[in-house]
Amino acid sequence: MLGHAEAIVARLQAAQADAAALVAGEVGALRVGTYQSVGERILPTLVSRLRASHPGVEVGLVESESDDELLAAVERGELDLAFALLPLPDGPFASLELMRDPWMLLVRADSPLVARDRPVSLGEAARLPLIGARLQRCRMQVDAHFRARGLKPNYVFRTDENGTVHGLVAAGVGIGVVPRLAVDPRDERVVALGLGPEVEPPVIALAWHRDRYRQPTAETFTAQASAVCAELERDGRAALAAAG
Helix, strand or coil: CCHHHHHHHHHHHHHHHHHHHHHHHHCCEEEEECCHHHHHHCHHHHHHHHHCCCCCCCEEEEEECHHHHHHHHHHCCCCCCEEEEEEEHHHHHEEEEEEEECEEEEECCCHHHHHHHCEEEEHHHHEEEECCCCCCCCHHHHHHHHCCCCCEEEEECCCHHHHHHHHHHCCCCEEEEEHHHHHHCCCCCCCEEEEEECCCCCEEEECCCCCCCCCCCHHHHHHHHHHHHHHHHHHHHHHHHHHH
16 A cells, blocks of 8 residues: 555655746756766767757756665656666656676786786686675676676675775776776776676666656757766677777
8 A cells, every 4th residue: 555655645746846937937957866987978978969959958956876865856746857777677667778887807907807808707717806786786686697606796896976986996906896887988097808708787768657748858958868877888898899
């Protein structure tokens, strides 16, 4: 009964958000939920393009390391859109797949692994001192791959701060297990290596409430997000091919 009641309250809150936006004349404003690597690699280009094509649109950003929190805010009408990983949890959500974000191993630039001509397998990675995510659903996804093969990874530290991962890897504390978007290409202290092909990459999507009024600016934001992510995905494949 509590689950039904929570769903009804969330539906009412979403309806109130639509009504309030229309009354206040804020249909051109967007409230978007994001998390760290999306905020660093996707949003700067995306928001810049949106402002150039639709200068009157206001974009309010909310960041969280938990896309479950962001999706709960979408369900309550507090956010119009949210970046999240597929598959989405149960709820009144519609979504558009944007890109695949392959897992990488982040190593020191002088690591012997850099000279290899093949990706590091999961079995090899499990024996390395690893630095992994702490809260994100990414952690559950990558750890599931280890468990499915009977492997117990050797995590020496967990953090959701991309800068912390880079610093610890550069200091020789461990090897980062990170999605490609979390890699800072400007940091010459570290190198990102491919993780074995048996590891399915996380899939980034843009989610919204399927029953709410879908304003034109949300449609524009979604289309431009798809274009930016397609470019990032293409550039990432090209970089991996060049490195190989």
